[in-house]
Structure formats: structure tokens, C-alpha cells
Amino acid sequence: MGLTVNEDKAYSKNEEAVKLLVIGSGPAGLSAALYAARADLEPVVLTGMTMGGQAALTHLIENYPGFPEGLGGAELGDLFRAQAERFGTKVVYDTAIDVDFSQRPYRVETYNSIYVAETLIITTGATPRHLDIPGEAKFTGKGVSYCGTCDGFFFKDKEIVVVGGGDSSLEESIFLSRFASKVTIVHRRDELRGGKILQDRAFANEKINFIWDSVLEEIKGDDQVTNVTIKNVKTGDVSDFETEGVFIFIGHIPNSELFEGKLELDDAGYLVVNNLMETDKPGVYAAGEIADSHFRQVITSAGMGAAAAIQATRFLESEE
Ligand code: NAP
Secondary structure (H helix, E strand, C coil): CCCCCCHHHHCCCEEEEEEEEEECCCHHHHHHHHHHHHCCCCCEEECCCCCCCHHHHCCCECCCCCCCCCECHHHHHHHHHHHHHHCCCEEECCCEEEEECCCCCEEEEECCEEEEEEEEEECCCEEECCCCCCCCCCCECCCEECCHHHHHHHHCCCEEEEECCCHHHHHHHHHHCCCCCEEEEECCCCCCCCCHHHHHHHHHCCCEEEECCEEEEEEEECCCEEEEEEEECCCCCEEEEECCEEEECCCEEECCHHHCCCCCECCCCCECCCCCCECCCCCEEECHHHHCCCCCCHHHHHHHHHHHHHHHHHHHHHHC
16 A cells, blocks of 8 residues: 555655664664664664754753763764664664555655655654744744754843743753843743752853743744733733843644554654553554653653664564
8 A cells, every 4th residue: 555645756766675764863763773773673764854853952961871071962962873873773864754554564755765664663752832922933033942052152142031941941041141141031930840950050040030920922023033022920910021032942742743643642642652662553663752741851762762672673573
């Protein structure tokens, strides 16, 4: 059976048979590839749009064991990749655009090829959640950003607003304070969700200020952001606040659109896996943030990836 979407152009693409296809190149995907390569499965990794996943956009990772001084997310991603490639992983800069799980081997169409895969490990991760307020889309890239590491440099000596009270918001605010003259964290409650170490660092940082119990209602500007409308959710007061940048860190949405109706998803859109990383299709596994709304750490994602690869290996062995 052919692919349901893009069928017209699909037949002109090369087909490649693989024992294991890994969709995604973050810590889960590259750890899965490392384990699978060492089991001789010759895995192919589709990088997706961001080689290294969200971790690669993190300025400094201090909680991945083995690196006591911490290291950059992109640097860690390069090391993961080099280790996976050393044992025979093929990393392909391409993105899955359609999947057919109706029969094994499963078919995955990318922009350039069709992979016919005996097993699959899905590690497509998650994307930053948007506020969905007026001005947010219009000013994205013109003062609105979801990545401090990517855009912080553009805000040298400028005043910026950060939205969110979780670890990401605190970690990014601390990073952004290297560039910005002032960082104002707007949080919808009067208590932070982020961990104590990051809270202590943020409170001790002279450039970081807080506006509590408040939400952004609108982002305004001309060519670039110039100000935001802030509402105090307790008093109902609405005020205008001048700022040149708005960084939004309010959680993530799983990248599972491709699998809707094809694999079991939970109510929030995360892929459902059991403790063996198995989805509801035989030989299809998921690991990392696409299947984990709870831990979301480099080490937990890497562990899930390794577990998925071990399970895929056992599954293929059981068929021999
Ligand atoms: P998160 O923990 O879900 O925090 C999201 C924050 O955004 C919360 O403070 C939440 O407010 C706020 N928020 C959500 N929707 C909002 C809305 N529509 N308007 C205004 N505010 C909104 O997300 P995260 O910070 O991205 O962290 C995700 C996971 O990654 C967590 O498990 C975290 O521990 C982990 N992480 C760890 C590290 C680290 O260990 N260094 C770094 C980054 C992330 P409420 O608090 O009121 O819900």
C-alpha cells in the first residue's frame, strides 16, 4: 500500500530499506542511534529541522553527568552525533513528512526519499508554546522570540520582558541578562515554578526584576516591538510597559501531528508508550519529549532513547 499523502510525487523518490529509522536528532534520537548502531542495526537518523533538537539551542547544560563544568547544548549534540556515527549511524538532513503504519515494514516519506523501515524510533520532541495574544505572531523575529541562545545577542543593552515562571524562563533570563540592560520576568502567579537553584540565581541577579500575578495581553510596536500591555490578574489593572524584546517560555507542545490517527496519543498530544518505550504499533517506539511531558531532561531523554533502541534490537532478534 502506498502513502496516503503526497502519493503523486512519492513514486519518483528513492526508496531505502532500513532496519531502524530514527526520526529526530535530539538527545533521545542520537542515544537511540548509538545503541542501535552498536547492535549492528545500521540506523538512519532523520535530523528534522533542528540538528540536536531543543537541547542544541540551550546555552549551557550543567546537569548532564560526565561534564562537571557544564557544556554548550550544541557541543553536547555534536558529541552525541560523533559517538553515534563512530559505530555506523547514518545522519541525514531531512524531515519526515508522512508515515504509513498500515503494514510492516513501515513507510516514512521525507522531502527527498522514502524509507521502508523494519522498526522505528520516534524522537520528534516538542515546540515552544505560544501565548496566542495580539501582536505575538506579527512581531515574531521582530522583538518576539522563543530562544534566548538564538536571539539574546540582538538585545545587547536593551530592556526586555520574559514571560513564564518555570525553569526555562529562569534559565533563559539569567542567560539573557548577559546582554540585556534589564530583564523583567512577568509571571501569572506570585510564586515561581522553577527549581530553587535557578530561583536563587535569578533573585540574586541585579538585572532581573519580577512583575507578579500578571499576564501579557498585547504586544505592540511599529517595525519592532516597542511596548506590551500587562494585566494584573488579581486587581484587573491594565498598564503599558515599554520594552524592546519579549521572550516567551511557557512550556511546550509535542511534535506529534504526523502521528495523529496513526499512533495512540494522550489528551495533550504526547505519544503513549509503555515502560519498554513501545507505542501501540509493533516495532514502533518513542523516546524523549514526544513521549514525556514530565521529566524533559537531556539525561532522561537519552535514557529513553537507549531503552527504545535496546527494545527494537530485541524485537528484531525475536523475529529471526
Ligand atoms: P513549565 O515548567 O511548564 O513552566 C511553564 C511556565 O509558564 C509556568 O510558570 C507557567 O505558569 C507559565 N505559563 C504556562 N502557560 C502560560 C500562559 N498561557 N500565560 C502565562 N504563563 C504561562 O515549562 P518549562 O519552564 O519550559 O520547563 C519544562 C520542563 O523542562 C520542566 O520539567 C522543567 O523542570 C524542565 N527544564 C529543566 C531545566 C533545568 O533543569 N535546568 C531547564 C529548562 C527546563 P504556572 O507556574 O502558573 O503554571
